[in-house]
Amino acid sequence: xxxxxxxxxxxxxxxxxxxxxxxxxxxxxxxxxxxxxxxxxxxxxxxxxxxxxxxxxxxxxxxxxxxxxxxxxxxxxxxxxxxxxxxxxxxxxxxxxxxxxxxxxxxxxxxxxxxxxxxxxxxxxxxxxxxxxxxxxxxxxxxxxx
Numbered sequence: 001x002x003x004x005x006x007x008x009x010x011x012x013x014x015x016x017x018x019x020x021x022x023x024x025x026x027x028x029x030x031x032x033x034x035x036x037x038x039x040x041x042x043x044x045x046x047x048x049x050x051x052x053x054x055x056x057x058x059x060x061x062x063x064x065x066x067x068x069x070x071x072x073x074x075x076x077x078x079x080x081x082x083x084x085x086x087x088x089x090x091x092x093x094x095x096x097x098x099x100x101x102x103x104x105x106x107x108x109x110x111x112x113x114x115x116x117x118x119x120x121x122x123x124x125x126x127x128x129x130x131x132x133x134x135x136x137x138x139x140x141x142x143x144x145x146x
Contacts, residue, residue, distance in 0.1 A: 001043060001044060001045050002043075002044045002045070002070040002071070002141075002144035002145055003044065003045045003046070003047065003067075003068055003069050003070055003144070004039065004044050004045070004046045004047075004069065004070065004071045004072070004073060004137070004140050004141065004144055005046070005047050005049075005060070005061075005064055005067075005069040005071070005072045005073070005095075006032075006035060006046055006047065006048040006049070006072075006073045006074075006137075007049055007050075007051070007057060007060065007061070007072065007073070007074040007075070007076075008028060008031075008048070008049070008050035008051075008075055008077070009050075009051070009052075009057065009074070009075055009076045009077030009078065009079050009080075010051070010052040010053075010077045010078055010079065011052065011077055011078065012028055012050055012075060012077055013028055013050050013052070015027050015028045015031070015102075016028075016030075022102075022103050022108075023102050023103065023129075024102070024129055024130075026129065026130050028050060030130070031130050031133055032048050034130060034133070034134060035048065035073075035133060035134070035137055036048075038134055038137050038138075039137065039141075042137070042138070042141040044070075044141050044144055044145075046137075047067075047069070054079060054083055054085055054086065055085075057076075057079070057083075057086055057089075058085050058086060058089045061086065061089040061090055061093050061095075062089055062092070062093065064093050064095045065093055065094050065095055069095050070095070070143070070144035070145075071095060071096050071097070071098065071140040071141070071143040071144040072090065072093070072095050072096070072097040072098070072140070073097075073098050073100060073133070073136050073137055073140045074086075074090075074097055074098070074099055074100070074117070074121075075099070075100045075101060075102070075133070076099065076117050079117075080099070080101070080105065080112075080115045080116065080117055081111060081112055081114055081115065081116065082116070083116060083117075084116060086116075086117065087116045087117055087119075087120055090117065090120045090121065091120040096122045096140075096143040097117075097120065097121045097122060098121060098122055098123055098124070098125070098136045098137075098139045098140045098143070099115065099117045099118060099121040099123070099124040099125075099126075099136075100124070100125050100126065100132045100133050100135075100136035101124075101125075101126035101127070101132060102126075102127075102128075102129050102130070102132055102133075103126065103127060104126050104127030105126050105127075106126070106127075107127070122139070122143060123139055125139070
């Protein structure tokens with residue numbers, strides 16, 4: 001069964017209480033529950049991690065192929081705009097990635113309009129809340145099954 005790695009970046013563990021006007025009241029546990037259900041329906045295994053630490057995310061991406069990951073679904077959060085290391089890890093991994101964001105990063109502050117991840121991802125879904133994750137997972141499932 002194909003395996004998809006889901007990575008939640010920094011501060012996403014605070015969902016539900018963090019900037020509710022932007023991110024809503026949904027928690028990371030609720031998102032993960034819906035992702036697990038969708039993965040089951042899509043006949044894929046998923047591994048879900050959340051980290052506030054750039055190096056840990058880089059290490060996990062670097063081991064993805066060795067760990068038989070077929071696709072990565074990533075919300076790099078603030079690292080979207082700052083992390084060359086995560087960008088390079090995705091590019092080097094040889095594993096297709098889908099970038100997701102709860103909010104529309106292009107409708108927010110100017111500094112959020114540039115994603116360092118987008119050029120090395122197969123695609124990006126943003127602005128649809130938890131549905132961004134579910135749409136992104138659908139894309140990752142298609143990529144994993146290629």
